[in-house]
Amino acid sequence: MSRGKLLVYLVRRDLRVADNPILHHLATADHGFSHLLPVFVLPPHQIEVSGFLAENEESPYPPALSKVGKFWRCGPNRAKFLAESIWDMKKSLETLESGLVVRVGSFDDVVTSIIDSLKDSSRSIDAVWMTEEKSFEEEEDQKAVSNVCTLNRIDFKLWADEKYFIDDHDTGLKHPQDLPDIFTTYRKTQEPLLKRPRPSLPCPKATSLPAFPPLTWAPPQKSPFVAPNTYDDFEYRLLQPVENMLAKPPVYPHDARSSHPFLGGESNGWSRLFHLVKNGGMAQYQDTRNGLIGLDFSTKLSGYLALGCVTARQIHAELVKLENGLEPAYGKSLGFGMGENEGTKAVRFELLWRDYMRLCTMKFGYRLFRLSGFKGEQKESANAEGKYDKKWKSADDKVAAEGQDPPPEQIKNILDRFLEGNTGMGLIDASQRELYHTGYTSNRARQNVASFFSKHLGIDWRYGAEWYEAMLIDYDVSSNWANWQYVSGVGNDPRGDARIFNPVKQAFDYDNNGEFVRAWVPEVKHLEKLENVFQAWTADEEDLVKFGLTDDLMVTDPVHKIEFMVDRKPRGPRRPYRWKRGPGRGSRRGGSSAPADHGDGAEEDHSSPIPTDGEGQYYSNDSILFTLTLNFIPNLNLTLTFTLTLILMLSLIPPSSSQDTLHLRTPHPPTLQLRPPA
Numbered sequence: 213m214s215r216g217k218l219l220v221y222l223v224r225r226d227l228r229v230a231d232n233p234i235l236h237h238l239a240t241a242d243h244g245f246s247h248l249l250p251v252f253v254l255p256p257h258q259i260e261v262s263g264f265l266a267e268n269e270e271s272p273y274p275p276a277l278s279k280v281g282k283f284w285r286c287g288p289n290r291a292k293f294l295a296e297s298i299w300d301m302k303k304s305l306e307t308l309e310s311g312l313v314v315r316v317g318s319f320d321d322v323v324t325s326i327i328d329s330l331k332d333s334s335r336s337i338d339a340v341w342m343t344e345e346k347s348f349e350e351e352e353d354q355k356a357v358s359n360v361c362t363l364n365r366i367d368f369k370l371w372a373d374e375k376y377f378i379d380d381h382d383t384g385l386k387h388p389q390d391l392p393d394i395f396t397t398y399r400k401t402q403e404p405l406l407k408r409p410r411p412s413l414p415c416p417k418a419t420s421l422p423a424f425p426p427l428t429w430a431p432p433q434k435s436p437f438v439a440p441n442t443y444d445d446f447e448y449r450l451l452q453p454v455e456n457m458l459a460k461p462p463v464y465p466h467d468a469r470s471s472h473p474f475l476g477g478e479s480n481g482w483s484r485l486f487h488l489v490k491n492g493g494m495a496q497y498q499d500t501r502n503g504l505i506g507l508d509f510s511t512k513l514s515g516y517l518a519l520g521c522v523t524a525r526q527i528h529a530e531l532v533k534l535e536n537g538l539e540p541a542y543g544k545s546l547g548f549g550m551g552e553n554e555g556t557k558a559v560r561f562e563l564l565w566r567d568y569m570r571l572c573t574m575k576f577g578y579r580l581f582r583l584s585g586f587k588g589e590q591k592e593s594a595n596a597e598g599k600y601d602k603k604w605k606s607a608d609d610k611v612a613a614e615g616q617d618p619p620p621e622q623i624k625n626i627l628d629r630f631l632e633g634n635t636g637m638g639l640i641d642a643s644q645r646e647l648y649h650t651g652y653t654s655n656r657a658r659q660n661v662a663s664f665f666s667k668h669l670g671i672d673w674r675y676g677a678e679w680y681e682a683m684l685i686d687y688d689v690s691s692n693w694a695n696w697q698y699v700s701g702v703g704n705d706p707r708g709d710a711r712i713f714n715p716v717k718q719a720f721d722y723d724n725n726g727e728f729v730r731a732w733v734p735e736v737k738h739l740e741k742l743e744n745v746f747q748a749w750t751a752d753e754e755d756l757v758k759f760g761l762t763d764d765l766m767v768t769d770p771v772h773k774i775e776f777m778v779d780r781k782p783r784g785p786r787r788p789y790r791w792k793r794g795p796g797r798g799s800r801r802g803g804s805s806a807p808a809d810h811g812d813g814a815e816e817d818h819s820s821p822i823p824t825d826g827e828g829q830y831y832s833n834d835s836i837l838f839t840l841t842l843n844f845i846p847n848l849n850l851t852l853t854f855t856l857t858l859i860l861m862l863s864l865i866p867p868s869s870s871q872d873t874l875h876l877r878t879p880h881p882p883t884l885q886l887r888p889p890a
């Protein structure tokens with residue numbers, strides 16, 4: 213083989229061939245490389261790699277456990293989605309007559325081993341390229357590769373990350389520090405969003421990439437690890453060490469259905485995107501986005517975005533094709549040729565939230581992971597905590613404050629029950645079990661879980677963020693940690709500690725027939741009253757006996773109780789609970805046309821999280837009964853009760869906004885054979 217020029221492309225969260233700046237450049241520009249070796253590195257600090265050890269070997273790397281909770285950092289759901297995405301890119305590259313190898317080890321170890329393996333045959337690497345990622349660990353990885361390259365006199369190039377909706381070079385921010393601390397302020401500087409994204413790049417044509425090195429060049433996997441040969445082997449080795457995330461995992465309820473049954477990879481990401489545009493999911497998004505159950509209430513594109521299987525600007529480009537009537541395949545779709553609509557606008561708004569979280573990471577660096585969050589003062593060292601007066605409870609007696617109440621061992625018990633989805637708070641438990649089994653839970657549920665954990669339980673929010681890192685298919689360092697900070701009151705929510713979600717009220721609002729909680733917490737399935745489904749301890753003795761719940765921990769020892777009156781006389785003199793119906797953002801039956809501040813649909817909840825008294829209320833599928841109770845002659849203890857019954861027929865509600873209707877219409881996404889734009 214003649215001495216060609218070899219480029220090693222370290223593929224990171226860029227698991228796609230279309231709109232890939234590196235591949236596009238290699239396919240179209242005069243670069244001088246004769247050979248291209250794409251390598252996906254499984255970094256042992258983020259992904260547990262002991263499954264790849266040869267027999268009787270020991271790993272040179274510590275286990276990939278999280279810092280605070282000691283959870284596996286990449287749990288089985290994401291590991292699987294990742295494996296599928298890697299394999300999908302491998303197949304796409306093979307179609308382009310290239311390929312992809314997977315190697316286990318730290319980035320610098322992998323590059324060193326490739327250099328060493330080539331030395332013997334007087335070949336060498338001429339350049340190493342990778343896409344820049346601006347988060348703390350990823351920057352460390354970049355530095356490590358850069359150092360190895362400098363030592364070996366190899367060109368090293370970091371490519372700009374182009375996975376933003378609005379490219380970070382186009383935002384007008386001169387410096388990351390100029391990013392406003394309030395999202396709305398930033399959003400206003402970027403509107404109208406429709407015009408801002410850059411065009412996406414086409415997929416390279418077959419044979420346009422530099423040749424894949426012949427097998428004889430392929431650098432072997434460095435011992436003590438072995439490289440996977442087949443997909444099944446790969447998936448098995450990746451998942452096997454992390455299969456047991458919990459000592460007492462929740463049982464899978466046999467009739468619960470995943471809201472995220474989608475496989476990873478660029479081609480599946482595109483199937484999903486085409487489906488959403490074709491079937492009206494994008495056009496209806498604003499009305500359905502706060503759903504909890506079903507396939508299409510939200511886009512479920514987050515996993516593909518997180519691994520770079522699909523980019524935000526590609527999504528934008530498909531929306532433009534719908535809005536401007538440019539793609540005949542969308543000819544019969546809702547919103548075709550009618551310009552930007554409330555749904556497509558709201559999707560862009562969320563994609564800007566994603567950008568904003570990424571820009572926050574750039575601005576705040578390691579403060580993303582600190583207990584004191586963005587709000588805590590800046591310190592020189594990554595490990596030093598910023599001053600912040602909030603006291604968090606810890607399960608670790610080495611870090612818990614002296615005299616912590618409850619003590620660390622009790623917090624450990626509460627934490628376990630939170631992870632298992634056994635707190636007794638229906639909405640939280642359903643979401644946690646759904647997350648455990650499927651790797652996904654809706655944005656509405658995530659907000660409630662994070663708020664419950666950090667604000668009702670007051671436990672160090674990083675346990676929650678780490679658990680999400682482990683369990684979410686769509687884990688993204690910026691979106692996860694910045695959202696946890698936001699909801700926990702240490703991040704960029706201007707309302708901070710004052711915004712508390714009441715998970716019982718939220719369940720009444722968003723799970724208004726109890727379908728979600730009943731599906732994932734089958735123990736409470738047969739309880740009739742919704743308030744009992746949402747908090748089993750409120751059920752009557754008779755029901756508890758009837759449904760075998762008398763000894764259930766959710767009843768005997770719920771980790772937190774919220775006294776939420778339903779259709780009963782208020783108990784105390786506190787502010788009455790008021791049902792705010794109408795155009796508030798996040799209303800399941802409509803919502804305002806202009807999205808509010810937080811892209812998570814953070815409808816303003818009660819500043820008082822625990823309405824121990826107030827109006828009773830009763831909901832059913834097609835009617836809402838308001839009962840107003842007024843105590844206005846207290847000394848005579850005379851209560852005058854007005855009962856106003858308002859029947860809202862479902863026929864008055866647009867069918868498009870009913871999750872059930874949507875669910876019935878599209879039980880499964882069709883497998884479209886469309887490919888990314890060529």
Ligand SMILES: Cc1cc2nc3c(=O)[nH]c(=O)nc-3n(C[C@H](O)[C@H](O)[C@H](O)COP(=O)(O)OP(=O)(O)OC[C@H]3O[C@@H](n4cnc5c(N)ncnc54)[C@H](O)[C@@H]3O)c2cc1C
Binds near residue numbers: 559695
């Ligand atoms: C505590 C907490 C943790 C979260 N962790 C993650 C995470 O690790 N990865 C992740 O992608 N999202 C995270 N989110 C944001 C949001 O919940 C998910 O993006 C969304 O639920 C994914 O489902 P979807 O693709 O159907 O979203 P859609 O509602 O269809 O939204 C479209 C896209 O917009 C982006 N988006 C929407 N909401 C947000 C948001 N609040 N912040 C940033 N981007 C957003 C996502 O890329 C999403 O795919 C988190 C939110 C909370 C409250």
